[in-house]
Amino acid sequence: MPSTKRARSTRQRANASTRSLVITIDGPAGVGKSTAAKTLARRLGLMYLDTGATYRTLAYAARRRQLHPVADADRIAELARQLPIELRVRDDGSLQVRLSGEDISAAIRTEEVTEAAALVSQHPPVRRALVKRQRELADRHGVVVEGRDTGSVVFPKASHKFFLDADPEVRAHRRQRELARLYGARSPIAQIREQLHFRDGLDRTRRVGPLVKPRGAIAINTTHRTINQVVQMMLRHIRRNRPER
Numbered sequence: 001m002p003s004t005k006r007a008r009s010t011r012q013r014a015n016a017s018t019r020s021l022v023i024t025i026d027g028p029a030g031v032g033k034s035t036a037a038k039t040l041a042r043r044l045g046l047m048y049l050d051t052g053a054t055y056r057t058l059a060y061a062a063r064r065r066q067l068h069p070v071a072d073a074d075r076i077a078e079l080a081r082q083l084p085i086e087l088r089v090r091d092d093g094s095l096q097v098r099l100s101g102e103d104i105s106a107a108i109r110t111e112e113v114t115e116a117a118a119l120v121s122q123h124p125p126v127r128r129a130l131v132k133r134q135r136e137l138a139d140r141h142g143v144v145v146e147g148r149d150t151g152s153v154v155f156p157k158a159s160h161k162f163f164l165d166a167d168p169e170v171r172a173h174r175r176q177r178e179l180a181r182l183y184g185a186r187s188p189i190a191q192i193r194e195q196l197h198f199r200d201g202l203d204r205t206r207r208v209g210p211l212v213k214p215r216g217a218i219a220i221n222t223t224h225r226t227i228n229q230v231v232q233m234m235l236r237h238i239r240r241n242r243p244e245r
């Protein structure tokens with residue numbers, strides 16, 4: 001069979017057996033959520049949705065309009081309601097993020113946008129607006145969604161929920177490598193540790209949609225596990241616990 005046909009039929013088979021699966025993966029930065037989620041989505045023939053990218057895109061759009069991430073919260077929530085965001089996974093597995101047609105995939109990963117995203121994501125009206133957008137962006141034929149509140153708030157009735165965590169030192173080194181891959185330069189590890197600590201504090205203590213292990217979620221510690229091992233654990237769990245159809 002030609003390879004494109006084979007790929008299509010594999011996808012169709014995957015879709016037939018995984019139709020309407022909603023799989024959530026939550027956890028702090030640097031635990032390997034994105035890579036695990038993308039790999040799992042590809043293996044199961046499902047859509048991949050990165051909710052962090054929606055907060056980053058909003059923070060980027062707000063900065064462009066010179067809105068302050070804290071003082072202009074109401075205007076930012078208004079912006080969130082009509083954010084023309086498009087997400088797509090490229091053939092090489094990377095995520096492309098577009099805003100009004102412009103490719104902002106790299107621009108939303110800078111230090112400045114990372115900090116602004118951590119701040120805008122604190123406001124309840126912003127979260128309400130983006131949670132609605134995230135539900136609209138999800139494919140009703142099945143999705144692997146990752147973030148901080150995806151199993152607790154965005155899709156509380158998900159078919160499978162995972163919560164990833166890892167040793168803070170390992171997370172800091174992973175984040176350092178990710179930044180080096182994106183921008184070439186290596187940021188000092190002490191600075192990265194401090195930023196992770198700051199973001200963890202905001203994520204875990206906010207009133208609405210805090211980072212928690214959702215009820216019923218399977219916890220996986222990724223400190224000494226490769227992405228492949230993590231994905232295998234998830235697949236085993238999903239196969240053993242198929243939702244009734």
Ligand code: DC
Nearest residue numbers: 051052053055117118121147148149
């Ligand atoms: O996962 P990330 O680093 O791309 O997330 C960017 C920011 O968005 C981060 O500071 C936490 C926030 N976020 C959130 O509050 N809720 C989510 N579901 C996903 C991300």
